[in-house]
Amino acid sequence: xxxxxxxxxxxxxxxxxxxxxxxxxxxxxxxxxxxxxxxxxxxxxxxxxxxxxxxxxxxxxxxxxxxxxxxxxxxxxxxxxxxxxxxxxxxxxxxxxxxxxxxxxxxxxxxxxxxxxxxxxx
Numbered sequence: 001x002x003x004x005x006x007x008x009x010x011x012x013x014x015x016x017x018x019x020x021x022x023x024x025x026x027x028x029x030x031x032x033x034x035x036x037x038x039x040x041x042x043x044x045x046x047x048x049x050x051x052x053x054x055x056x057x058x059x060x061x062x063x064x065x066x067x068x069x070x071x072x073x074x075x076x077x078x079x080x081x082x083x084x085x086x087x088x089x090x091x092x093x094x095x096x097x098x099x100x101x102x103x104x105x106x107x108x109x110x111x112x113x114x115x116x117x118x119x120x121x122x
Contacts, residue, residue, distance in 0.1 A: 010031055011110070014113070037084070
């Protein structure tokens with residue numbers, strides 16, 4: 001039986017002005033927007049380092065099938081090509097993401113998107 005796969009969503013690399021949500025690339029190496037280029041992490045790997053992949057402050061891990069359902073074709077001329085599917089950076093999608101994290105993270109995620117409460121600087 002195949003293991004469930006997860007995308008790791010970057011919480012801290014998304015800004016209120018970003019059109020799309022940023023995901024981790026494969027092998028913990030960088031960031032991507034296009035889900036076709038994002039890393040697909042097996043559940044066992046995520047669970048072995050939950051504090052790294054799903055801390056809440058920096059990142060959360062969400063099943064790939066959940067993210068694939070909310071991804072949309074990229075806007076024409078947004079990036080270097082007009083292909084691929086990306087996840088819009090909005091309240092509705094963050095609600096889906098946060099409802100489907102692998103486990104409750106150590107820190108409460110505070111994603112930035114247009115209309116989100118502004119963080120109070122410490």
